[in-house]
Amino acid sequence: MGKERCAVIGIGQTKYASTRGDVSMAGLVREAAYRALEDAEMTWQDIDAVVLGKAPDFFEGVMMPELFLADALGCAGKPMLRVHTAGSVGGSTALVATTLVQAGIHDRVLLVGFEKQSESNAMWALSLPQPFSVSINAGAGGYFSPIIRQYMEVSQAPELIGCLVAFKDRQHALKNPYAHLHQKDLTFEQVVDSPMLWEPIRYSETCPSSDGACAMVLGNEATADAADKPVAWVQATAMRSEANNFPGRNDVSPLASRQCAQDLYRQAGIQNPRAEIDMLEMYVPFSWYEPMWLESLGFAEDGQGWRLVEDGSTQLDGGDLPVNCSGGVLSSNPIGASGTIRFAEAALQVRGLAEERQVDGVRRALGHAYGGGAQYFAMWIVGSEKP
Amino acid sequence: MSANATGSEASSAGESASTTADGRLRADLVLEYPFNRTTGEIIGAFLTGLREGVIYGVRTSDGSIMAPPTDYDPNTAEPLTELVEVGPAGEVKSWTWCAEPRRQQPWNHPFAWALIRLDGAHTHMLHAVRVASPAEMRIGMRVEPKWNAERQGHICDIAYFEPVAG
Numbered sequence: 001m002g003k004e005r006c007a008v009i010g011i012g013q014t015k016y017a018s019t020r021g022d023v024s025m026a027g028l029v030r031e032a033a034y035r036a037l038e039d040a041e042m043t044w045q046d047i048d049a050v051v052l053g054k055a056p057d058f059f060e061g062v063m064m065p066e067l068f069l070a071d072a073l074g075c076a077g078k079p080m081l082r083v084h085t086a087g088s089v090g091g092s093t094a095l096v097a098t099t100l101v102q103a104g105i106h107d108r109v110l111l112v113g114f115e116k117q118s119e120s121n122a123m124w125a126l127s128l129p130q131p132f133s134v135s136i137n138a139g140a141g142g143y144f145s146p147i148i149r150q151y152m153e154v155s156q157a158p159e160l161i162g163c164l165v166a167f168k169d170r171q172h173a174l175k176n177p178y179a180h181l182h183q184k185d186l187t188f189e190q191v192v193d194s195p196m197l198w199e200p201i202r203y204s205e206t207c208p209s210s211d212g213a214c215a216m217v218l219g220n221e222a223t224a225d226a227a228d229k230p231v232a233w234v235q236a237t238a239m240r241s242e243a244n245n246f247p248g249r250n251d252v253s254p255l256a257s258r259q260c261a262q263d264l265y266r267q268a269g270i271q272n273p274r275a276e277i278d279m280l281e282m283y284v285p286f287s288w289y290e291p292m293w294l295e296s297l298g299f300a301e302d303g304q305g306w307r308l309v310e311d312g313s314t315q316l317d318g319g320d321l322p323v324n325c326s327g328g329v330l331s332s333n334p335i336g337a338s339g340t341i342r343f344a345e346a347a348l349q350v351r352g353l354a355e356e357r358q359v360d361g362v363r364r365a366l367g368h369a370y371g372g373g374a375q376y377f378a379m380w381i382v383g384s385e386k387p
Numbered sequence: 388m389s390a391n392a393t394g395s396e397a398s399s400a401g402e403s404a405s406t407t408a409d410g411r412l413r414a415d416l417v418l419e420y421p422f423n424r425t426t427g428e429i430i431g432a433f434l435t436g437l438r439e440g441v442i443y444g445v446r447t448s449d450g451s452i453m454a455p456p457t458d459y460d461p462n463t464a465e466p467l468t469e470l471v472e473v474g475p476a477g478e479v480k481s482w483t484w485c486a487e488p489r490r491q492q493p494w495n496h497p498f499a500w501a502l503i504r505l506d507g508a509h510t511h512m513l514h515a516v517r518v519a520s521p522a523e524m525r526i527g528m529r530v531e532p533k534w535n536a537e538r539q540g541h542i543c544d545i546a547y548f549e550p551v552a553g
Contacts, residue, residue: 020425022427024425024430026457030464058420060422061422116425119422119424119425120420121420129418
């Protein structure tokens with residue numbers, strides 16, 4: 001941690017949908033940015049710098065969009081930084097913005113994560129052909145399904161744990177007006193009966209493809225102390241990466257993931273995450289990643305994460321460790337924004353502003369994002385107390 | 388500037404691998420994705436205007452007219468909503484000769500790219516001027532659009548600009 005404290009002052013999100021045909025890319029990011037500025041009770045003029053995060057540029061076919069979006073985000077004459085760490089980018093964008101404030105370089109930073117996936121086809125964009133190789137997977141699910149099968153084998157988890165997660169997250173999404181999927185009539189049986197896309201991942205256990213943007217205004221201590229609305233203090237930040245293909249790699253619980261979480265808890269002085277963290281927003285694009293990440297982040301012993309799903313611990317209603325009250329990535333997935341949404345929803349919970357999806361008495365929440373072949377990780381802990 | 392061909396999926400390179408004369412493996416790799424673009428209200432109105440044979444700019448925060456328009460002020464970031472008709476003729480601010488056109492450019496014979504300040508606008512629009520040689524291009528010359536008979540809401544609904552007669 002640097003010398004200056006950093007807090008989340010304002011949060012803004014767009015309505016997530018498979019196609020936001022009503023706005024251009026500029027219109028999409030401005031919708032989130034304006035809402036964050038309003039929430040922070042600020043204007044464009046109050047912002048010192050902008051950090052823009054997005055996943056691969058060929059998802060929209062506009063190379064280096066941060067250049068053409070600079071003036072749309074009030075950044076004429078101001079510093080603009082672009083962050084790109086694949087699927088974890090939404091989180092690492094928040095971390096870069098935090099660093100600018102903690103290092104005392106800027107007092108107030110606007111950060112935006114976005115994706116306008118309707119402008120191309122993200123599934124094929126994630127299935128690049130390799131010369132001299134036969135193509136064996138289509139889309140991200142094709143990459144993760146064998147890893148999930150490995151977890152199911154080693155943990156001996158009941159087969160329907162993934163379906164429980166998918167059903168839970170879609171129920172949570174009903175309380176989030178921004179969520180893409182609002183499946184009011186969905187039943188657990190329908191989740192189970194949904195066709196297999198990449199065995200063992202069903203269609204119902206897969207994230208949607210969404211357009212959307214999420215923005216936050218981060219401020220230094222003086223800015224946060226002057227804010228009328230409650231703020232969320234950044235108590236810990238960590239980012240780790242590893243190669244996705246090396247001998248002896250633990251694909252199910254990558255070393256980078258575990259070390260990232262350990263660094264986070266060390267910074268925040270947390271000995272027992274299960275007892276000391278009140279809720280989680282984790283990046284779960286395929287249902288089984290909830291129990292897998294619970295283990296990797298130290299909330300359950302290896303092979304036991306699925307029990308927290310089965311016994312209802314991760315539910316908003318009645319659970320003592322609610323996970324993804326926003327509906328999670330399973331309910332909205334604009335890839336470049338999804339990490340920002342996790343970090344923002346954690347902050348929203350700490351600020352007590354999560355409305356219908358609010359967990360009572362959240363003092364500390366964890367935001368998590370991952371990307372690539374489960375190889376890039378970004379995490380933060382936000383809380384109601386100054387670090 | 389010409390309309391892009393779209394609609395191809397990513398193609399596998401495996402089938403086209405071959406061995407070169409010196410024994411190296413060689414394979415083509417073609418990356419193709421279908422792209423489309425959402426315009427939003429102001430650029431959408433600009434393109435719809437082109438289909439109707441009208442060019443629109445937008446009034447910015449300081450009162451000046453920007454053509455082509457965006458839906459936000461580039462200096463203040465405030466939203467912009469007031470469309471104003473400009474042109475159709477204008478003045479060449481700057482130009483460059485395209486001696487060897489590439490595949491997706493307007494024509495396969497040489498032409499001039501030009502920044503054109505349409506009458507009533509304070510900013511410049513990039514388009515193409517159709518003249519036989521660079522000798523016919525001059526900063527400050529007046530040009531007017533030649534509209535396609537069939538238009539679809541695309542920048543190429545203006546087939547080219549040409550010198551105003553007289």
